[in-house]
Amino acid sequence: xxxxxxxxxxxxxxxxxxxxxxxxxxxxxxxxxxxxxxxxxxxxxxxxxxxxxxxxxxxxxxxxxxxxxxxxxxxxxxxxxxxxxxxxxxxxxxxxxxxxxxxxxxxxxxxxxxxxxxxxxxxxxxxxxxxxxxxxxxxxxxxxxxxxxxxxxxxxxxxxxxxxxxxxxxxxxxxxxxxxxxxxxxxxxxxxxxxxxxxxxxxxxxxxxxxxxxxxxxxxxxxxxxxxxxxxxxxxxxxxxxxxxxxxxxxxxxxxxx
DNA sequence: AACCTCCCCAACCGCCCCCAC
DNA sequence: TGTGGGGGCGGTTGGGGAGGT
Numbered sequence: 124x125x126x127x128x129x130x131x132x133x134x135x136x137x138x139x140x141x142x143x144x145x146x147x148x149x150x151x152x153x154x155x156x157x158x159x160x161x162x163x164x165x166x167x168x169x170x171x172x173x174x175x176x177x178x179x180x181x182x183x184x185x186x187x188x189x190x191x192x193x194x195x196x197x198x199x200x201x202x203x204x205x206x207x208x209x210x211x212x213x214x215x216x217x218x219x220x221x222x223x224x225x226x227x228x229x230x231x232x233x234x235x236x237x238x239x240x241x242x243x244x245x246x247x248x249x250x251x252x253x254x255x256x257x258x259x260x261x262x263x264x265x266x267x268x269x270x271x272x273x274x275x276x277x278x279x280x281x282x283x284x285x286x287x288x289x290x291x292x293x294x295x296x297x298x299x300x301x302x303x304x305x306x307x308x309x310x311x312x313x314x315x316x317x318x319x320x321x322x323x324x325x326x327x328x329x330x331x332x333x334x335x336x337x338x339x340x341x342x343x344x345x346x347x348x349x350x351x352x353x354x355x356x357x358x359x360x361x362x363x364x365x366x367x368x369x370x371x372x373x374x375x376x377x378x379x380x381x
Numbered sequence: 382a383a384c385c386t387c388c389c390c391a392a393c394c395g396c397c398c399c400c401a402c
Numbered sequence: 403t404g405t406g407g408g409g410g411c412g413g414t415t416g417g418g419g420a421g422g423t
Binding site for chain 1: 408410413414417
């Protein structure tokens with residue numbers, strides 16, 4: 124059976140989001156919290172598909188997102204987890220709470236995959252690596268830091284004090300090794316709105332508990348046979364967080380050398 | 382300086398999963 | 403128990419920009 128599109132194709136705007144649209148979406152989430160995305164376009168007047176709104180929020184506007192270069196540790200973590208979980212980016216992202224699954228997926232496809240493919244034959248990338256863009260592609264003055272969003276959302280979070288998506292609500296914010304996921308670190312991306320940047324007072328992490336990404340539990344993430352893998356991953360992660368490079372898992376995944 | 386190449390990443394698409402009824 | 407609908411996920415695309423020629 125063919126499902127209808129999530130929204131009418133006619134009159135639905137596509138393409139890059141404008142600062143104004145971002146503000147509308149952030150304001151809506153501030154008011155109602157994330158969720159009920161179907162209602163977002165009609166309630167906000169945004170000419171966007173509900174999925175587009177959700178994606179924009181989860182991949183870009185959500186507080187606590189770290190952008191920019193991946194650290195070596197993050198890189199290794201992604202490689203390990205990809206080896207164990209496959210291309211289940213959402214599951215992998217749950218171990219990197221400051222990164223979105225889209226970011227991880229992009230990073231894998233553009234960097235890590237090539238590295239891994241090349242490591243055997245020592246094949247270089249098609250072209251020498253160029254300097255990475257340090258800032259998001261936005262017009263100058265487009266400044267909306269995650270702290271800013273955090274602050275904007277602070278009011279809502281205080282009013283609500285909880286809630287969240289259907290799947291996230293069940294498992295709760297139990298992302299392994301990353302309890303302060305939404306702390307709005309100083310490395311937060313700079314996204315700003317036309318020079319009228321809101322002040323960058325960091326909001327307390329607790330204000331955004333509702334925003335925690337769904338946690339990968341053994342039950343949730345496991346296809347057949349994943350349970351033992353996942354608990355092993357978790358133990359490895361906890362060990363790694365203490366600076367201990369533990370055992371078999373690491374050995375298994377460390378076949379990859381860059 | 383102008384043009385070309387190619388890389389990055391935001392966003393779209395379509396399928397799948399899960400919950401409510 | 404079956405069905406519909408909403409949200410989530412992974413694959414893919416293409417616009418735009420940076421570096422090379």
